[in-house]
Amino acid sequence: MVFWERLDIGQKTGLLAAAAVFIVAQTTLTLTLASKAHLEAETRALHAEALLNAVASRTAGLVASDDMLTATSELNKLLSSDVVSGAAISDVDGEFLLVVGSVTNPEQLYHTPLRIGPDIAGQLTVQLERVTSNSSLQWTVSALSLVLAMFSYAGAVSISRSQSHRLRAILGRIAHSGQVDDRLDALAQIETAIDDLPLDLISPANAEVIDETSLNSMAVTTVSLDHLGKYIDTVDEITLANYVGTYETLAKAVAQLLDGDLQTVRPESMTLFFEGTKRGMTPDARAVIASTLLQNLLAAAERSQRRKFICGIGVGRSDMGRGERGSAYATLYNQTVIDETLTMAQRAGSSVKLAPSILESDQVEALFDVIETADGDTQLGAPTPELLPELDKQSKLLQRRLFPDVGEQSDLPF
Numbered sequence: 001m002v003f004w005e006r007l008d009i010g011q012k013t014g015l016l017a018a019a020a021v022f023i024v025a026q027t028t029l030t031l032t033l034a035s036k037a038h039l040e041a042e043t044r045a046l047h048a049e050a051l052l053n054a055v056a057s058r059t060a061g062l063v064a065s066d067d068m069l070t071a072t073s074e075l076n077k078l079l080s081s082d083v084v085s086g087a088a089i090s091d092v093d094g095e096f097l098l099v100v101g102s103v104t105n106p107e108q109l110y111h112t113p114l115r116i117g118p119d120i121a122g123q124l125t126v127q128l129e130r131v132t133s134n135s136s137l138q139w140t141v142s143a144l145s146l147v148l149a150m151f152s153y154a155g156a157v158s159i160s161r162s163q164s165h166r167l168r169a170i171l172g173r174i175a176h177s178g179q180v181d182d183r184l185d186a187l188a189q190i191e192t193a194i195d196d197l198p199l200d201l202i203s204p205a206n207a208e209v210i211d212e213t214s215l216n217s218m219a220v221t222t223v224s225l226d227h228l229g230k231y232i233d234t235v236d237e238i239t240l241a242n243y244v245g246t247y248e249t250l251a252k253a254v255a256q257l258l259d260g261d262l263q264t265v266r267p268e269s270m271t272l273f274f275e276g277t278k279r280g281m282t283p284d285a286r287a288v289i290a291s292t293l294l295q296n297l298l299a300a301a302e303r304s305q306r307r308k309f310i311c312g313i314g315v316g317r318s319d320m321g322r323g324e325r326g327s328a329y330a331t332l333y334n335q336t337v338i339d340e341t342l343t344m345a346q347r348a349g350s351s352v353k354l355a356p357s358i359l360e361s362d363q364v365e366a367l368f369d370v371i372e373t374a375d376g377d378t379q380l381g382a383p384t385p386e387l388l389p390e391l392d393k394q395s396k397l398l399q400r401r402l403f404p405d406v407g408e409q410s411d412l413p414f
Contacts, residue, residue, distance in 0.1 A: 010160030017156040018149035025145030029138065044083070044128045048110035051078060056124050060114040063089060063121050068098055075100040078126060086127040092120060103127045218321035219287035219358065220337050221260075221272040223251060223294060224345035226311040228268050243307060250297045253398055257293070258286040266342050275321040284361040287315050288368060288380060289391065291352040296395045297402065304403040312348030314341035315380070316355035344377065352380035 055074055062071040075087040079101050085108075086101030103109060103125055114122045167186040175193040231243055248262070251270050255262045259278035265271050272290055274283035281289075291313045301309040318337040323330050337357060344353040358364060359378060369381030383391050399406060 010157045010164055013160045014153040014155075014157040018153040021152045022145050022149040025141065025148065029141045029145075032141075033138070040130065044108075044130075045110065047083065048126055048128050049112075051081075051084065051126055052110060052112035052124055056112050056114055059089060059124055060116050060121055063097070063114055071098055072100060083128050084126055085129045088125045089114070089122055090125065091122045094123070097122065101127070215323075216276060216321050217283060218318045218334070218337075219274040219283035219361075220316045220318065220334075220341050221274070221287045221290045221294070222266070222314045222316075222338065222341035222345045223247065223270045223272075224312045224314070224342065224348070225268045225270070226346070227308040231307075246301055246305065246309065249402065250294060250301065253402060254290045254293050254297070257394065257398065258290050260286060260290060265338055269342050269345065271338060271341070273322065282361075282363050284317055284358060284363040285367060287317075287358070288352075288354075288364055289387075291315050291380060292368075292383065292391060293395055293398060295350075295352065297398055300399050300403045300406045304406050310350045312345040312350065313352045314344030314346075314348060314355060315352060315358050316341040316344070317357040317361055347375070347377065348379075354378045354380055 055078060059071055059074055062068070062074065071089060075089070075098065078084045078087045084101070086099070086103040088096050088100065088103045089098040090096045105127060108127045108129065109125055110128065111123050111125050113120045114124055164186055167190060168180070171180055171186055171190050171193060175189065180189065225244070225247060228244070231240055235243070247270060251262045251272060254260070255272050258274065258281070259276075260272045260274045263271050263273060272287070274286045274290070276283065278286065294313060295310070298309040298311065301307075316337045318334050320330055320333045322334065337355070340355045340357065344355050347353060353373075354364065354370065354377075356378075359370070364370060364380075366384070367387050368383050371379040371381045373379050382388075
């Protein structure tokens with residue numbers, strides 16, 4: 001391990017590359033030799049079968065007639081082949097009757113029975129030698145693999161040293177003078193130098209300029225807390241907190257029912273944001289329905305707590321939503337509709353006023369009557385007969401949950 005630690009990254013990479021090349025070459029050689037040996041064994045078996053079948057019929061008759069001289073001549077003919085190193089004839093008990101050459105290697109022996117009619121008179125055996133040798137192939141491939149390993153080592157060292165020079169050049173640019181040591185690993189020194197930089201003051205730039213999820217339209221419902229200023233100077237802090245908390249509870253209940261999001265983005269007001277189509281309703285439809293439900297709940301809150309809650313509500317629409325990331329661009333873009341709905345809410349008194357942006361939507365007039373007021377504004381009127389039963393049902397549900405002491409009488413303003 002001491003030797004390994006003393007090597008630079010280029011030498012380590014070179015050794016690993018050379019070892020990988022050598023191991024792959026030796027593995028390939030082993031598989032090749034195994035495949036070659038298997039093919040040679042099959043070839044020898046087929047050759048032995050052909051030789052044995054050709055000689056067995058003649059030899060069987062000679063053994064039956066006890067003509068061993070002629071049988072020996074037949075076996076000697078087999079030895080004329082370079083691959084046959086020996087042949088033998090044995091009786092039915094396995095005892096050799098005649099042996100020519102060498103038949104001592106069991107792995108190279110091939111047998112066939114000597115038949116005389118239906119009877120077995122003995123067994124003919126031949127021994128086939130391996131014609132080719134694998135030693136020369138092994139040495140050749142091993143030598144080539146060593147050469148390839150050396151080339152791999154040299155190439156890896158050359159490339160790694162080139163990269164090392166670049167790393168050291170980068171290190172020289174970010175490290176303090178006197179901190180660079182050529183004997184140490186460049187990557188480790190770069191990590192140390194980066195740790196010393198004040199990177200916590202740098203925020204990464206976001207490659208995405210526009211959040212695509214903010215490209216869908218959004219509807220906004222703003223509640224102006226008209227009576228808050230009067231209570232600030234007349235009640236204690238706990239009572240004031242409970243008073244504002246009632247507004248928050250009502251707005252959250254409506255937001256939860258209609259899949260909206262409650263935020264406090266302007267003084268003395270609360271804003272509900274509606275994005276995307278939820279439960280088959282567009283953001284515009286949910287925004288105007290939310291304003292009507294809030295009117296009912298504010299009236300119920302007045303009867304329950306004996307304080308003034310009824311206030312103006314404004315509804316508007318923006319072509320761009322807040323998106324999943326809440327990008328700065330989308331936030332700045334939507335300031336206009338927030339200001340617009342707050343202005344409408346402050347002028348609404350106890351009604352719901354519609355900003356010009358929401359009037360561009362077909363959803364509003366499809367669900368509610370729209371009333372032109374004397375001051376030039378547009379006010380939300382009564383719901384259509386088709387919407388009224390469902391609206392009354394939801395209003396009673398919220399009222400029963402939030403103000404059980406008031407009862408189920410609907411306070412819908414129409």
